[in-house]
Amino acid sequence: MNLIPLIVRGVMSPVGRSVLVLIAFLTWTGYQRHDAAQQARDGCQAEALAEQLKTTSEQLKKAMTLSQTAKDRADRTEGELEALRRELDEIATSAPDNACDRFDDATRDRLRKLY
Numbered sequence: 001m002n003l004i005p006l007i008v009r010g011v012m013s014p015v016g017r018s019v020l021v022l023i024a025f026l027t028w029t030g031y032q033r034h035d036a037a038q039q040a041r042d043g044c045q046a047e048a049l050a051e052q053l054k055t056t057s058e059q060l061k062k063a064m065t066l067s068q069t070a071k072d073r074a075d076r077t078e079g080e081l082e083a084l085r086r087e088l089d090e091i092a093t094s095a096p097d098n099a100c101d102r103f104d105d106a107t108r109d110r111l112r113k114l115y
Helices: 003-012 014-094 105-114
Strands: none
Touching: 003 014, 014 105
16 A cells, blocks of 8 residues: 555545644744744843843942042052151151160150051
């Protein structure tokens, strides 16, 4: 028995055509549903990535602001430290060579102002 002529005759009959139309319709509907689901997934993923980008951008701006604030504070502290070093050097050089370990009142007051 040859199956091909039997299949062709079955497809050419009105019932066969109806079955082919039904199979084509179901295939097309399945494809459309798959395509719509894929678009929905892509849309959700794009929204999630946009939200993550927004959050990351805000965090980056805050980090840069904090970094600049810390840098400014470090520069200011470095300047104050340099002024204190100059003051301490001035006190050390103004003491006589034969001075004892105790400072006079004026030197003691200047050191208290430093700390």
